[in-house]
Amino acid sequence: AQSVSQHNHHVILSEAASLELGCNYSYGGTVNLFWYVQYPGQHLQLLLKYFSGDPLVKGIKGFEAEFIKSKFSFNLRKPSVQWSDTAEYFCAVNALAGSGGYQKVTFGIGTKLQVIP
């Protein structure tokens, strides 16, 4: 079964600092990779996704992530964070699972980012 590890559970940054959130997954086959974000009081929404092609993926609000297959990693980055980036961030992997071979998404435990003005 696949698993997802997020290394940083709580990150505190000042505005304009650079951000990198680590994500590693364990699965030997083909995967789709996602980062979701949950702003305070709001529902989970997609930040960016990787299916194939260019391993550097750009998402909304200046976020990007790089898929490094050899390291089973999909780290999230942003060069300069803003106070409005305060949220919880979840890495997720989609791979085959289930009795019928259906796809199942597995989420990491999340990283809470607090940006101080």
Add this chain to the structure above:
Amino acid sequence: DVKVTQSSRYLVKRTGEKVFLECVQDMDHENMFWYRQDPGLGLRLIYFSYDVKMKEKGDIPEGYSVSREKKERFSLILESASTNQTSMYLCASSDLLAGGNEQFFGPGTRLTVL
């Protein structure tokens, strides 16, 4: 835009009660999912469904059941609520044939079992 709605934002029930959580999506998605979200544990999959009347167990199905009688509606049932089922419950849907199983989430139901 995909819209996923959940019947209640907040729910308080007593131990032993039967609880129904309803989820409706309006984009004709084949896939629907139920998760619970707990601090420090992230999202854990309870059940999912890839078609009407079809269901598959997720990672933590014990104490739960589901029903999918119509494509747009996926219900989570707690047969006999217990205090350890106090949690935030999230419903999601995705398109089977596109999007790599990108999921669209509802606002969540915060369930408290007393």
